[in-house]
Amino acid sequence: MNGGRATGLLMRIYLWIFFIYLFGPLVIMAVATFNSSRFPTVTPWLGTTLKWFAALAADNQMWDALVVSLIVGAGVIVVSVPIGTGAALMLATMQGRIRTFLYGVMVSPLLTPGVIIGISHLVYWDRYFGIHGGIFVLIVAQSSFIIAYVMLMVMARLQRFDSTLEEAALDLGANHVQMFRRVLLPHLRPSILAASVLAFLQSFENFNTSLFTRGLDNTLTVYIASKVRTGLTPAVNALGLILIVVTVVGAVLYEVLRRRERARAEQARREALVERPLRRLEAAAVAGS
Amino acid sequence: MREVVRRYGVALTGYMVLACLAWTLGLIVLPELMMVDYSFRPNLLFVEIGGPKDVHTLANYETLWRNTIHLSIFFKTIWGSALVTVVTLVMCYPLAYFLGQVVAADRLSTYLLMLVVPFWINEILRTFAWFIILAYQGPLNALLLWLGLTAEPIRFMSGDGGVVLGMAYAYLLFMVFPLYNAIETLDHNQIEAARDLGAPTWRIHWRVVVPHAKPGIAVGCIMVFMLTASSYAVPAILGGPSSRWFTQIIYDWFFEGQNWNQGSAYAFILLLLCIGFILVMMRLFKVGLADIAK
Numbered sequence: 001m002n003g004g005r006a007t008g009l010l011m012r013i014y015l016w017i018f019f020i021y022l023f024g025p026l027v028i029m030a031v032a033t034f035n036s037s038r039f040p041t042v043t044p045w046l047g048t049t050l051k052w053f054a055a056l057a058a059d060n061q062m063w064d065a066l067v068v069s070l071i072v073g074a075g076v077i078v079v080s081v082p083i084g085t086g087a088a089l090m091l092a093t094m095q096g097r098i099r100t101f102l103y104g105v106m107v108s109p110l111l112t113p114g115v116i117i118g119i120s121h122l123v124y125w126d127r128y129f130g131i132h133g134g135i136f137v138l139i140v141a142q143s144s145f146i147i148a149y150v151m152l153m154v155m156a157r158l159q160r161f162d163s164t165l166e167e168a169a170l171d172l173g174a175n176h177v178q179m180f181r182r183v184l185l186p187h188l189r190p191s192i193l194a195a196s197v198l199a200f201l202q203s204f205e206n207f208n209t210s211l212f213t214r215g216l217d218n219t220l221t222v223y224i225a226s227k228v229r230t231g232l233t234p235a236v237n238a239l240g241l242i243l244i245v246v247t248v249v250g251a252v253l254y255e256v257l258r259r260r261e262r263a264r265a266e267q268a269r270r271e272a273l274v275e276r277p278l279r280r281l282e283a284a285a286v287a288g289s
Numbered sequence: 290m291r292e293v294v295r296r297y298g299v300a301l302t303g304y305m306v307l308a309c310l311a312w313t314l315g316l317i318v319l320p321e322l323m324m325v326d327y328s329f330r331p332n333l334l335f336v337e338i339g340g341p342k343d344v345h346t347l348a349n350y351e352t353l354w355r356n357t358i359h360l361s362i363f364f365k366t367i368w369g370s371a372l373v374t375v376v377t378l379v380m381c382y383p384l385a386y387f388l389g390q391v392v393a394a395d396r397l398s399t400y401l402l403m404l405v406v407p408f409w410i411n412e413i414l415r416t417f418a419w420f421i422i423l424a425y426q427g428p429l430n431a432l433l434l435w436l437g438l439t440a441e442p443i444r445f446m447s448g449d450g451g452v453v454l455g456m457a458y459a460y461l462l463f464m465v466f467p468l469y470n471a472i473e474t475l476d477h478n479q480i481e482a483a484r485d486l487g488a489p490t491w492r493i494h495w496r497v498v499v500p501h502a503k504p505g506i507a508v509g510c511i512m513v514f515m516l517t518a519s520s521y522a523v524p525a526i527l528g529g530p531s532s533r534w535f536t537q538i539i540y541d542w543f544f545e546g547q548n549w550n551q552g553s554a555y556a557f558i559l560l561l562l563c564i565g566f567i568l569v570m571m572r573l574f575k576v577g578l579a580d581i582a583k
Contacts, residue, residue, distance in 0.1 A: 007490070011383070011387060011391070014383055014384075015384070015387065018380070018384055019403065021458075022403075022404075022407055022461075023407065025415070025418035025419055025421075025422055025458065026407065026410065026414075026415070026418055028418060028421055028422060028428060029414070029417060029418040029421055032421055039424075039426075040421055041421060041424060041426060041427055041428070042421070042427075042428050043426065043427065043428045043431040044426075082308065083308040083309075083311065083312050086304060086305040086307075086308035086309065087305070087308060087309050087312060089297065089301075089305055090293065090305040090306070090308075090309050093292055093293045093296055093297070094292075094293065102309070102313070105313050105317060105318065106309075106312070106313060106317075108317065109317055111511070111515065111563075111567065112321075112560070112563075113515055113516075113518070113519030113559065113560065113563055114519065115519050115521060115536055115539065115556070115559070116321075116324075116519065116556055116559065116560045117320075119324060119539070119543070119552065119553065119556045120320035120321050120323065120324035120556075121316075121320050122543070122549075123320070123323055123324050123327050123549060123553055124319065124320035124323045124324065127323070127327065127549070128323055140316060143316065144312070144316035144317055144320070147312055147316075166296065175298065176297050176298025176299075176300065176301055177298065177300060177301065180297065180301055201409070205411040205412070207411075207412060207413055207521070207522055208519065208520075208521060208522075211521060211540070212540075212543065221411060221413055224411075224413050224414070224417070225413050225522055225525065225526065228413075228417050228420060228526050229525065229526065236417065237421075240414045240417060240418075243410075243411065243414060244410055244414065247406070247409045247410050247411075248406050248409075248410075250409070251405055251406045251408075251409040252402070252406070255402055255405060259398075
């Protein structure tokens with residue numbers, strides 16, 4: 001079939017263009033790190049160098065911004081993971097109109113532009129509480145939408161929870177807190193860990209919300225943006241390259257873990273569906289004989 | 290509520306209620322309300338706050354109406370965001386179709402990983418990459434000169450062209466994934482059936498794939514439009530003084546003009562624009578909020 005082959009060829013060309021378009025700019029940025037030129041570019045090539053990594057390491061403002069980003073990221077985890085988990089548990093038990101409404105309010109920050117979240121928190125904390133922009137406002141403003149991610153992730157895991165285990169624990173004399181700590185929390189642990197990683201990454205790479213709430217502090221992302229506009233040298237590329245490498249390794253690891261987790265869940269489901277009843281049948285047969 | 294207490298006990302329920310309240314009220318609803326309230330008040334000295342001049346007024350909204358420059362930038366932001374949305378939709382549809390219907394299952398995960406990885410890379414860095422490419426003495430100009438397509442380097446970053454290009458790149462992946470998720474659920478037999486009945490390729494897409502992918506198209510468009518309209522970094526990095534974006538005016542009201550009330554009013558207008566776009570898309574594509582907030 002000639003038409004099919006032509007379509008296939010077109011598709012292949014399109015895919016090549018798409019992925020070159022996707023990765024090309026990042027490759028060019030990475031390569032420019034090693035160009036000796038004072039300005040980040042690949043044309044003309046003025047000699048291969050590693051000096052921009054040294055220049056980056058000597059940049060004190062960069063280190064300060066990195067520290068701020070790390071503190072904010074840790075703060076966001078501390079705020080958003082407990083609240084997001086609590087909200088997920090709450091929604092999982094509720095039903096009806098109130099649940100729909102509450103759910104709508106909770107996911108609304110995901111559909112709100114980041115700059116608006118930043119501005120509203122800047123005004124709110126500064127004008128009504130007297131707290132100026134800075135690390136605290138960065139943490140709460142970012143958390144206001146990152147909690148929603150945590151909640152969604154924990155909720156997804158909670159749907160696979162066998163609630164008869166809860167009943168069993170309570171019937172066997174555990175109180176609610178014991179049941180939560182010994183039964184529910186261990187089940188949720190993988191999703192809580194994954195949500196913590198996601199929360200940190202979301203915080204670390206956030207720009208729009210941070211731009212308005214940072215006060216006199218710079219986060220790393222805001223610092224990079226300000227560097228691009230003023231005082232640009234390939235040291236920014238060096239930083240970008242390091243961040244990209246870390247991100248790529250992190251993203252691949254995260255994906256691999258997620259897939260393994262999904263495979264394990266699939267396995268468990270199959271076991272529950274097929275193998276456990278089989279075993280029960282066997283047991284019954286043995287008992288009957 | 291009684292069900293919650295029965296299941297988790299008083300202490301845990303108390304904690305959960307507190308967490309939900311602190312989040313929804315303290316971090317979502319009140320900040321937005323305060324911003325809106327603030328936008329309807331005049332910019333006053335500290336001592337005047339709460340005094341006779343501190344009344345609600347529409348003055349901050351009139352400013353936009355009267356300022357033709359700001360108004361034209363506002364409309365340009367709408368137009369530019371719509372353009373970026375359409376461009377990314379056209380660019381991503383074939384890929385989403387390929388991933389959702391054509392590609393073999395064993396290669397799908399590789400393709401998805403190749404898409405997820407750039408998705409994780411910071412928006413600032415993705416924009417910065419284009420800054421290098423579009424620079425006056427950058428590789429794109431070098432290529433065009435070498436090919437003889439232009440006699441002199443082009444200043445890509447003085448107009449809106451560079452901004453639109455950078456935005457399409459930065460927010461592309463927010464279009465791919467919703468589209469893919471929607472197209473993937475289409476039963477391939479439907480496409481086969483349409484083909485067997487003699488439908489040409491374009492009609493299969495128009496009558497079978499696109500209607501099925503409507504929720505994905507709506508979500509992708511909403512995400513891209515929202516991100517584009519509220520983007521600060523891309524126009525700040527890739528634009529010049531003549532290609533300012535609405536967010537940059539908002540930023541200037543806050544940090545150059547020191548008029549937070551005025552800035553809040555502009556921010557609220559931007560928020561209304563995004564909500565309006567969401568409602569229009571929901572109408573056009575007949576999808577519910579539940580489909581979007583997935």
